Amino acid sequence: MDKFLKNLRVTSISLGVIAASGLVYNLILFAYLCPKVLHFETLDGQLEILGLLTGLSLALIGIFHLVTVITLLAQIIFQRSAGTLKILTIVIGIISGLLLLSDLSMLQDIGKQYVQGWDSASEWTILFINHGLHVLFTILAFVTLATRSGRENRPEEIVVKDDVLFIAAHTTGLLCGMIGLTAILVALVTRLRLSIFEILSVTIGVLVLLPYLLILSVWLFMKRKEKITDWLDEKQFLDISRASLLTILIILPIMTLMGVLQRIIGFGNVLDFIWFPLFIFLSMVSFSSATLYLSRR
């Protein structure tokens, strides 16, 4: 298994080098094309080839995302090493990987809008933000993959009741919740139109929840052969019970305040769209952070 994991890590790093070149190519091409498209300047015939190369580099970046996330998940499961940086890389990797689909959609929209003579500034902005996230993931992936796990060459100690996935699941919950809350805050500060806010709150909500659901699925898969009563040991059970109580104590007053505000201000405003994601992300942050704090005491 160690040899397989080592090969997987080397493959990820090699793919990362190619993907990084693809990212640089895309960014240079976008920086060259963006002003020309926005000013409706005539584009030369080589664009089709350049576009094809962009598609190819996006595919390579996608494969790099997939292989890296699988490598890091395999390290967590088989080597029982789950640092915060590794989990953050997985979370960003899943979000960034899914945004590759948004890149393709934005590129198609830009092409159509250029032909129709419509403005495509917002599509370019999304494309550059997405690429910023791809760059962030690539850097995080290189740092994480280059750092050898301290457990790699250590003699294997048999573990009957493992707490690595328990800790990993709650660290992911905390990170996803914080990303979700930050996204809500940014959306509020930038004062987006309600229609855009509605679409964004659903999209970001799904994107941010996916890594958490993935790690929970992995945890459930690992526990499938155990009895439900054996899934947690007595301290873990006590920790999540205390964390649940704390979560209720935090969420109830905040949600009550939101409800009162909605009654006072009236319906049809931004509160209609943020209360649910706020409820979900606040619950994740308070439950996961409290569990992590209590489990490490």
Add this chain to the structure above:
Amino acid sequence: MKLGNHLRKFRFEHNELSQQALANAVGVTRLTIHSIEAGKFCPSTLLAMKIARFFNKTVEEIFYLIDEESIRS
């Protein structure tokens, strides 16, 4: 009242047994054993008895009550 213990001492007397090995033997996680040793988690009667049985001792030989008032005075 607090619950003190001699877990660390017994582990070392037991061929320098690791926390993980003890955790495996009594069916809990390593962090639980760590928290018990640090006095931050009070084990259930069942777990205390499993630990005692593992070391072939009585529960009272491993765990003891700490009277906080007597510590203060």
